[in-house]
Amino acid sequence: MYFIDRELIFPVYLEECIPPLLNHEWHTLPLFAVVIECVLVFHHYPSNMVAALTALGMSSVYMIWILVIYLKTQKWIYPFMKSFTPFTFVIFVIFSTFAGLLFQALGKFIAYLRWKEQFLVLNEIKNK
Numbered sequence: 386m387y388f389i390d391r392e393l394i395f396p397v398y399l400e401e402c403i404p405p406l407l408n409h410e411w412h413t414l415p416l417f418a419v420v421i422e423c424v425l426v427f428h429h430y431p432s433n434m435v436a437a438l439t440a441l442g443m444s445s446v447y448m449i450w451i452l453v454i455y456l457k458t459q460k461w462i463y464p465f466m467k468s469f470t471p472f473t474f475v476i477f478v479i480f481s482t483f484a485g486l487l488f489q490a491l492g493k494f495i496a497y498l499r500w501k502e503q504f505l506v507l508n509e510i511k512n513k
Contacts, residue, residue, distance in 0.1 A: 423492060440486050445482075
């Protein structure tokens with residue numbers, strides 16, 4: 386989307402406040418931090434249903450908050466949302482929610498690859 390219409394994602398005037406490299410770091414560093422944590426620290430994950438419901442709940446709250454801000458200020462917090470119709474907003478919400486679920490499942494899969502033995506031990510204990 387950035388390459389189609391940059392002004393919708395990161396307008397030029399923002400570069401005066403936030404240099405592009407800093408903006409890139411803000412959005413890239415969390416990915417590396419999460420992957421490193423996933424490799425170094427074993428986590429006991431909730432069931433898939435609990436994880437999915439939590440992700441859906443958090444996504445819903447965030448999208449409602451975005452909508453509340455728009456309804457109170459008549460300004461979208463993300464410039465690319467200016468072109469949304471109610472239908473495209475709903476599509477965006479659905480897509481964003483499923484993207485979050487996909488990332489959650491991917492993280493759990495990466496953790497499983499790294500901590501397979503610990504996952505198997507936990508499953509044995511659960512099944513007793």
